[in-house]
Amino acid sequence: MPLNMATFIGLCVMLPLAILLGVWLCEEYMFRRRTFVPTTRVMVQCDICLHQFFCEKDVRLPRCPQCGNLIRATHV
Numbered sequence: 001m002p003l004n005m006a007t008f009i010g011l012c013v014m015l016p017l018a019i020l021l022g023v024w025l026c027e028e029y030m031f032r033r034r035t036f037v038p039t040t041r042v043m044v045q046c047d048i049c050l051h052q053f054f055c056e057k058d059v060r061l062p063r064c065p066q067c068g069n070l071i072r073a074t075h076v
Helices: 005-032
Strands: 041-045 052-056
């Protein structure tokens, strides 16, 4: 069965791209299956300047790094 030159070039281009796509999808699937590591930090938003930042869970009154306001942290 003779191959046309355009078909041969198309296969030479598409086959490696299909292999790369398969490897990339497998890597993404394996990356998303990794276990979740809980953190000791929570996201807090300042009531005055609306700046969002991370603070430790055990801090009762975190201070906003942008405006210096004391924030009552409500941890869930």
